[in-house]
Amino acid sequence: MIRASMIAATLALGGCASLSEGTMEPSQAVLFTSAPSGAYVSQGPRTLCQTPCQVRRSEMRVMEGYTFTFADGEAVEVDLRTEANGALLGNILFGGVLGGAVDLATGRGFVREGHVHVEQGAE
């Protein structure tokens, strides 16, 4: 009985792994994209990468948002604290990206599991 439960649990965990189609290690890394491309993604003072890019979760701080800085110096904030709820905790534990909101004053975009996308310029 215990063995069956463990097998079921591990199989269920395996099902959670595939978050972003076509990327290797979808549960291990976050994909950052922007329009236009070439924005620098940072967490606090630390630059993570230049879009499009992937960053391993182990190289990022979990509860901190991102700043996308475009070529003309415009910065768009992605705030991860807006959806701090139970579902979010599940994402943290099982390898998803945090839910969050893009600063609507300066840009558009979305935060999905395994993918953060930001577009320059507000509507």
Add this chain to the structure above:
Amino acid sequence: MSTIKHAALVAVSALGLTGCAQNLGTQAVNDFGRFTALEAGETTVMDVHRSFGQPHAVAVIDETGERMWSYASLRARTNASTYIPFVGMVTGGSDVDATVATFYFDASDRYLRAERNEQSRYKNMWLMMGDSMTRSGEADRVCAEMARLDLECDEQAAMQNAANIDNFLE
């Protein structure tokens, strides 16, 4: 591609776990000379194909039209705990050293940049079985990309690489 073929490939990969070590994927990602020949804005997706071969994974970023091609080099060894009676039933698995190279292309198939990551990880055999049962469709995406570029798709290689990704990287 048939599910039976995919299942057979997964089974072959799983059987490999019983050996001491196996090298999978491509060694091209360990050849730095190939990376230094790439030039942003000049190199095309076809040049990368000529240099590195058929990709192991393909992703399209819908919002920007950019594409990602990934390649992996894997070295998998049976974890020592696998051989411990009873304990191995639960904790058995593989120690995997992986090098993953990802190439980014803009919407007009021009090379933007490459990322190369090395990592070591342990993959439990039960998780591996679970991942093997959830087909990712990676081989189909790779062959669709080859068709888009009028290139011949090596279906068997695509399926083997997809099985390796399912088993060891996801």
